[in-house]
Amino acid sequence: MEDNSSKLGSMQHETAQATDHLPHIPASQVQAADGKNGSRLWIVIDDIVYDVTEFCRRHPGGEMPLRHFAGQSCSWQFRQIHGPQTLERYRELQVGRTDGVPNPYEKPKPKFSPRLLWSRLF
Numbered sequence: 099m100e101d102n103s104s105k106l107g108s109m110q111h112e113t114a115q116a117t118d119h120l121p122h123i124p125a126s127q128v129q130a131a132d133g134k135n136g137s138r139l140w141i142v143i144d145d146i147v148y149d150v151t152e153f154c155r156r157h158p159g160g161e162m163p164l165r166h167f168a169g170q171s172c173s174w175q176f177r178q179i180h181g182p183q184t185l186e187r188y189r190e191l192q193v194g195r196t197d198g199v200p201n202p203y204e205k206p207k208p209k210f211s212p213r214l215l216w217s218r219l220f
């Protein structure tokens with residue numbers, strides 16, 4: 099029988115992360131790109147590095163959240179606010195791949211709710 103799960107996995111990979119062409123950037127270099135003293139302003143979402151130095155001035159959510167996460171990872175925060183298609187429209191901001199760049203905040207665990215229980219059961 100055909101294994102659709104791996105096919106789905108690779109489709110998601112293609113749409114969200116066709117990033118093999120991007121250079122690998124060491125975490126220390128990413129963390130140094132904090133937008134201060136003339137350096138570039140980079141943020142990391144799902145181990146992809148985005149250069150938001152110029153974009154931050156036209157970001158609909160303002161400069162502040164991007165400056166706050168400068169040189170850091172903010173994947174779950176990004177996902178809480180934006181739709182799944184948002185990054186598709188901003189591929190030109192991608193400058194590299196990285197790993198080991200920490201997120202400064204732990205993701206809060208979802209609190210119990212009858213709705214959550216219902217969605218897990220059915």
Ligand code: HEM
Pocket residue numbers: 141148150157158159160163164167172175176179180181184185188191
């Ligand atoms: C490459 C990085 C980012 C891109 C391309 C981006 C793009 C956008 C876009 C297009 C919108 C308009 C709404 C939408 O289309 O989803 C938006 C809104 C917003 N973004 Fe971002 N964003 C980025 C990173 C972030 C980060 C890291 C944060 C904070 C953790 C953030 C916080 C917000 C907020 C607060 C809004 C306003 C939401 C509202 O008014 O309802 N963004 N962003």
